[in-house]
Amino acid sequence: MRIVLAANPEADQPWVADAAADLARQTGGSVAVVAVDEVEIERLAPAPRSVFTERAERAATAAAERLTAAGIEVAVTVVLPGRPLQRIMEFADDHGADLIVVGSSTRPRVAERLLGSLPLDLIKRSPRPVVVVTHPHRAG
Numbered sequence: 001m002r003i004v005l006a007a008n009p010e011a012d013q014p015w016v017a018d019a020a021a022d023l024a025r026q027t028g029g030s031v032a033v034v035a036v037d038e039v040e041i042e043r044l045a046p047a048p049r050s051v052f053t054e055r056a057e058r059a060a061t062a063a064a065e066r067l068t069a070a071g072i073e074v075a076v077t078v079v080l081p082g083r084p085l086q087r088i089m090e091f092a093d094d095h096g097a098d099l100i101v102v103g104s105s106t107r108p109r110v111a112e113r114l115l116g117s118l119p120l121d122l123i124k125r126s127p128r129p130v131v132v133v134t135h136p137h138r139a140g
């Protein structure tokens with residue numbers, strides 16, 4: 001099984017990497033990590049693209065390190081520019097992914113209603129299965 005883990009540049013979510021590691025272990029699968037800088041048009045961004053890229057790099061590196069520490073080989077770690085929904089789905093296509101793993105939204109409910117929710121959008125639009133991992137202490 002080829003798993004794509006979409007790392008969230010806006011929040012540290014180590015439990016998402018743990019879930020991807022468990023899935024890879026159970027299926028004998030591989031994991032590719034992607035993070036998207038979320039800058040669609042640089043001149044309209046509230047800060048230079050480098051700020052967003054560095055944040056995405058930290059998220060991707062942290063996820064990859066967590067996977068490696070769990071004994072999972074990371075196929076590739078990539079940071080991409082642009083809109084997360086589209087770029088994650090393109091990355092999954094390019095890597096022949098069987099599954100996308102993403103953390104639950106970290107936005108407050110009001111912001112989700114106004115701005116949307118990446119995990120929900122992935123579920124609605126991705127042609128492949130999406131696993132949304134919630135915070136372990138908030139589940140249930």
